[in-house]
Ligand SMILES: Nc1nc2c(ncn2[C@@H]2O[C@H](COP(=O)(O)OP(=O)(O)OP(=O)(O)O)[C@@H](O)[C@H]2O)c(=O)[nH]1
């Protein structure tokens with residue numbers, strides 16, 4: 001499952017993998033490395049962008065970018 | 073000695089810089105306020121320190137133009153601004169991510185002082201990191217706790233700074249960069265190195281963080297309302313309406329006062345000085361011209377009071393979040409909101425502020441459309457036209473003049489969007505744009521920071537736009553007095569007939 005499919009904000013997920021591509025390093029820099037616990041906070045209208053809790057701070061990203069992050 | 077402030081965006085670097093140097097650089101609760109380097113100086117116990125404030129960055133490998141600035145300074149040992157010592161400012165409430173950059177800097181082998189800033193918030197969150205232990209685990213790097221909002225223990229920070237040994241043995245970490253070529257090697261396997269670095273940071277933190285974290289996200293309730301699909305936009309619109317209403321309502325009294333003062337002064341000079349063209353120049357050209365600049369101070373000050381409150385509270389980041397999807401269609405990004413709003417002061421700093429937009433196409437389009445927003449020098453022109461044409465009436469408590477002003481600002485934004493969508497059709501790019509942005513916690517605006525922004529913007533209006541307004545009003549006086557017809561001098565009466 002990828003992060004863009006999440007709609008439940010009461011459940012935490014673990015980052016499993018970041019899809020290889022030009023954004024991999026940016027997402028890792030921001031603290032989204034495999035093993036990190038994350039949680040959906042809220043979504044903008046039409047579900048894009050979304051805001052997530054990266055344990056320590058709030059990160060916002062577009063759905064497109066959320067789709068690069070597989071979680072479990 | 074040369075020292076440079078490095079750290080994640082919004083960690084408090086500029087706050088530390090202002091405290092140490094006594095300067096007044098712009099501070100705000102939004103990641104990416106500082107986009108260029110800035111030197112300052114201070115002397116502590118006989119040592120001269122040149123201090124460099126830098127834009128924030130998340131990793132030593134740059135991803136945007138403002139980050140590139142820092143990369144250049146740190147990477148080249150012979151760079152004009154290369155520091156003898158780096159001060160890494162960390163947000164103590166989020167050490168894991170802040171240590172990512174901090175340990176990269178340690179690996180560079182430049183003498184380093186770590187600051188665990190926002191210690192007040194860390195204590196509130198009861199994150200409870202043992203900082204002495206952390207410093208020890210990082211190989212004995214000096215680490216001080218600090219609160220850049222209050223500036224408490226500033227002397228301690230200064231002496232810690234001077235005690236940092238300027239010779240560094242090799243870093244105890246992954247040894248990612250031992251020489252310049254390593255940078256390029258590092259880029260090749262940046263992702264893998266990044267993951268390994270975070271694993272190591274986790275290990276270190278687990279050894280000095282006995283308590284489990286109680287809370288990581290503050291004010292969630294607020295976000296539920298302020299970013300709500302319906303209420304979010306309504307609140308934003310009402311806020312704007314309120315701002316333009318109050319700009320008109322609150323400025324009336326001080327504006328009338330300024331008007332009276334300059335009128336009296338003009339009459340007094342006319343009566344006191346001997347008759348002649350020089351007296352006329354002073355009483356009818358110079359003094360009304362000066363008055364014509366000063367009279368707009370209340371409105372401009374109020375406009376920036378509101379804008380800076382939006383920035384300092386953290387609300388601006390929510391606007392960026394809400395606007396991203398709408399703006400994306402026109403080749404802009406949510407991040408374009410900040411330059412577009414700061415364009416209400418002046419287009420030049422607004423163009424600078426685009427540096428933090430990563431995608432070049434979005435950045436270029438933003439730069440090109442920023443001049444459409446109504447800058448403060450245009451505000452007086454609007455004001456004069458509005459008070460000439462629009463009646464000073466109210467409907468259901470809404471002032472027509474305020475409404476018209478808001479409409480004019482909207483028209484500016486609308487033109488910006490329109491031009492953006494045209495440009496978007498022309499420009500092609502292979503680089504995909506992205507939006508991965510930290511959203512800072514809400515903070516109570518610091519009075520000092522708000523006051524400084526208002527002062528700075530108003531001052532630059534008076535000196536920059538004021539010069540021109542004054543020159544033109546003298547020129548107009550000249551033309552009205554010595555020009556061909558009387559029509560011009562009576563322009564106001566003719567219009568109001
Ligand atoms: N509570 C608290 N707030 C702080 C502290 N230090 C800074 N702030 C606030 O944090 C926000 C960011 O501060 P800045 O000094 O602009 O941060 P910066 O690192 O220069 O940010 P960029 O230039 O955007 O990279 C401001 O709203 C400050 O008032 C602190 O020790 N405690």
Ligand SMILES: [Mg+2]
Nearest residue numbers: 085086105106
């Ligand atoms: Mg700054």
